[in-house]
Amino acid sequence: MTGRHRVTLIPGDGIGPEVSSAARMVLDAAVPGIEWVERTAGAAALAEHGDLLPEETLDAIRTTRVAIKGPITTPVGSGFRSINVALRQGLDLFAAVRPARSLPGVPTRHEKVDLVVVRENTEDLYQGVEFAAGSPQADALRIELRSLAGVEIKPDAGVTVKPISVAGTRRIVRFAFEYAKTNRRARITLGHKAGIMPTSDGLFLTTARNEEIDRGDVGFEDMQIDHLTARLVRDPARFDVLLLPNLYGDILSDLCAGLVGGLGLVPGANIGWEYAVFEPVHGSAPDIAGTGVANPIAMILSGAMLLRHLGEMAGASAVEAAVDSVLSGGTVRTPDLGGSSSTTQVTNAILRALPAA
Numbered sequence: 504m505t506g507r508h509r510v511t512l513i514p515g516d517g518i519g520p521e522v523s524s525a526a527r528m529v530l531d532a533a534v535p536g537i538e539w540v541e542r543t544a545g546a547a548a549l550a551e552h553g554d555l556l557p558e559e560t561l562d563a564i565r566t567t568r569v570a571i572k573g574p575i576t577t578p579v580g581s582g583f584r585s586i587n588v589a590l591r592q593g594l595d596l597f598a599a600v601r602p603a604r605s606l607p608g609v610p611t612r613h614e615k616v617d618l619v620v621v622r623e624n625t626e627d628l629y630q631g632v633e634f635a636a637g638s639p640q641a642d643a644l645r646i647e648l649r650s651l652a653g654v655e656i657k658p659d660a661g662v663t664v665k666p667i668s669v670a671g672t673r674r675i676v677r678f679a680f681e682y683a684k685t686n687r688r689a690r691i692t693l694g695h696k697a698g699i700m701p702t703s704d705g706l707f708l709t710t711a712r713n714e715e716i717d718r719g720d721v722g723f724e725d726m727q728i729d730h731l732t733a734r735l736v737r738d739p740a741r742f743d744v745l746l747l748p749n750l751y752g753d754i755l756s757d758l759c760a761g762l763v764g765g766l767g768l769v770p771g772a773n774i775g776w777e778y779a780v781f782e783p784v785h786g787s788a789p790d791i792a793g794t795g796v797a798n799p800i801a802m803i804l805s806g807a808m809l810l811r812h813l814g815e816m817a818g819a820s821a822v823e824a825a826v827d828s829v830l831s832g833g834t835v836r837t838p839d840l841g842g843s844s845s846t847t848q849v850t851n852a853i854l855r856a857l858p859a860a
């Protein structure tokens with residue numbers, strides 16, 4: 504199926520514009536006829552609109568429903584804790600999906616890794632309920648907690664609140680099972696620390712256990728997050744889909760990226776019932792921005808996930824196969840993978856490896 508698709512493109516900051524233009528070229532070659540609606544967020548948006556996350560950018564995504572974005576640097580003291588968090592909350596992109604699989608020609612400690620992190624994206628310690636140490640709000644909270652919970656919080660403590668809701672958990676559990684069934688995944692492992700945090704992690708666990716859904720043939724188990732982490736680094740091939748609350752999901756998705764060769768390789772998606780925004784797991788990499796050596800593969804594979812989301816299965820598989828073939832060739836690779844090729848050289852090699860569309 505080759506058809507008309509409208510996709511919002513947000514180049515992003517740092518290495519974002521470099522890897523975004525690489526991804527755009529590859530997607531255009533794989534599926535001709537994509538109409539790109541380019542919008543800014545981050546530094547470029549601040550310069551152009553005086554706003555890090557302009558309403559016209561959100562509006563474009565609400566119109567096209569799908570977007571691909573480069574990483575964004577959140578300037579310190581901007582008022583936003585993170586533009587990414589604001590974007591995920593603003594569009595209610597409640598599920599982050601981050602597949603990490605062993606890639607040909609990329610030597611790593613473990614073989615046959617094929618993991619998918621499904622991370623709850625809107626709640627938990629990342630919801631943004633923050634009380635700064637010494638603020639009147641923190642003082643009021645301390646007094647309240649003394650009477651409500653009989654606890655004494657130290658007067659110089661900052662406090663971050665960890666809300667996890669039944670509704671928020673139910674939808675991510677439903678999403679994870681739908682994802683697992685559609686993508687023929689065998690098992691979901693839920694990570695938690697329910698013993699220590701029964702009211703938040705415990706609720707996440709029991710809600711998932713009790714949710715009445717068609718689970719198909721998908722197995723389900725749970726594991727303490729610390730134990731899970733130890734097993735993951737020893738035997739990652741044992742795991743399949745990891746279902747995690749927000750904070751653990753953030754940490755373990757970088758760990759999973761590390762297992763398969765690093766941040767330059769791992770794609771991601773932020774998905775809600777209405778909208779989807781595809782982006783690599785990595786950040787704006789200010790240390791290498793502008794030097795032309797950023798690895799474009801994580802962004803290009805995020806583009807493949809986008810194509811699959813649009814129903815362009817053949818195009819998605821062609822992009823993934825082209826990436827695999829360039830990596831297995833072993834010669835064209837960026838410095839993060841031990842090579843000396845530029846972003847442009849890797850992109851051109853991937854373009855050459857694509858079948859003629």
Ligand code: NAI
Pocket residue numbers: 518522573574575576577587766767768782783784785786787788789790791796797798799801837839
């Ligand atoms: P980072 O992922 O930008 O960089 C970590 C290390 O990995 C650096 O040494 C970098 O050079 C390397 N790296 C990352 N992507 C690479 C690629 N494609 N090719 C080659 N090397 C790559 O993480 P860091 O330094 O913690 O964050 C930098 C900025 O990015 C911060 O402002 C942070 O807030 C932002 N960030 C944005 C994200 C997003 O927009 N989704 C996600 C994570 C961080």
Ligand code: MG
Pocket residue numbers: 753754757784
């Ligand atoms: Mg992260």
